[in-house]
Amino acid sequence: MGTNEQLVLDGVKALGGLLVFLFTSPLGLGICGATGLVMVSLRIGVALRSAALTARAAGERLGIPGILLTLADTLLGMAGRLLVSLPTLILVAAMAMTVAALGTTLSRIDESAAAARRIQELSTVLKNLQRSLKVADVRVLSVDQGRTSLSIDFYDPSVPSAPASHRDLEIQGRDIYFDAIVLNFDYSQIAGGQKINIAIPYRVFSDQVAQRDGLPLGAMDSQGIPLVFHRGDDDIYGLAPEVYRSRLKELVDLIRNDEVARKAGIVRSLYGSAIHRPVKAGDRLEIRIEQTGGLTVRDAFPF
């Protein structure tokens, strides 16, 4: 919309708002009443002064009867002029009502459009916060003599369609712990869709096997970059490969330097999280990262 049209619309809204305020609100009515009273008082004052000067010129004094007569004459004169101007006043009132109604309607259209935008924003925030992204698919192949055999597919949460890597392993114990580094970003980053919380699985241990004796998943390369994020140039969509890799380095630096990340107001928390459940042969589990924070696990196919 052009500037001039916008100015006209804003002017109508402002004028409409002013009229609604003046003729519907207690304060507005008070202002109108006070203005009217001041005008009537001024008119009466002028008339009384004029009458007093006339009496003095005639060598007389304007007494109480004279004051009352002047007052009555002024008020009746004003009433008469009001009656004569009634059609004009009705026309002005009708125009004012039109402007007020138009202004109010235009304001409500603006408010409704702003409310619709706010609903859209809040819906997006809620959707982003309620998101749950897959980190790993676990199949329990067997549980025999207290030893569990597993097949694990790992997923990059930002690319959920296909596994990023696969491991088969065996471990003593039945309550299996899937250990991951969890990076939770600030709520504002998640709500706005700029970031998603990240989980990097790096170790498996069990109720009977201490963490330091657990099985490493080979999750990171020699530079500390999580393998799940390794991509060939052809597999990187939407970002130039060098940008993608520099963003990865940024992520690794964040992981390494929690204090810097917190001060930047980006990372809310960084810690290890070993999600676990007692398992039996045939179990199929999904490990997920919640966008409010933290890991959860659920049955992949509840039965």
Add this chain to the structure above:
Amino acid sequence: MRATKKSVPAKPRLGTLIRRIWLVFILFLLVSGGFLGFYLVQQKRIIQDLESRIEQVKATTIPLRFMVLSRSDEEISARFKFYSADGKEIASFERAWKGSELAIDTLVVPIKGKFLAFPVRVFTDAIAPNKGTLLFPYYDRDGMPAIFDSPTLDGELRSGLRDLFGALKRMEQFYGNPENKNPGPALSVLGTVFGNAVHDINRFWRFEIGIVYDLVVHPDGGIEILPE
């Protein structure tokens, strides 16, 4: 006799037409203004509802806080405090463990779309979980898990929590014993319960000595550690 003039209906004057158009216009403005006002009220209700749901999604509980007191390559000591649902401290203890990474394990029970979290044990990177320190006794009050206690809790909820806590304790005893080879009734009762052991990581980030950390439970079952 004078002939009667046939009366011809007069065409509406321009002024009358303008008045009619104006009346229709003003009526239209009043009706649309009224409708918009009503629609705006509905939109404000939707906004309030969305804001409330966002707050619910972000609402957390803190059943436990801890602080690392000392750390070496071989040993770590910490103080733990437990809190009721209304934030009152209900128990505390201090201990030392072999190891250098401290893990706080919590059982998470999904119930009717909500998640209840029961801190269950503390262990370290050098101690297998089944040899860790069990936390249930610290907030067990005659079978009632005191971390959920509050004056507003009714009898039915208390009874339900007691039953659930009892089932979890039996499950822990069952799975805590490596001699038990087969899954027992405790698992089928609890179904989808899972655990989450949150811990520091020597290589990247460690719990700082003297800093109080909150064990934060999210409404969707996620567990997080945040400095107080």
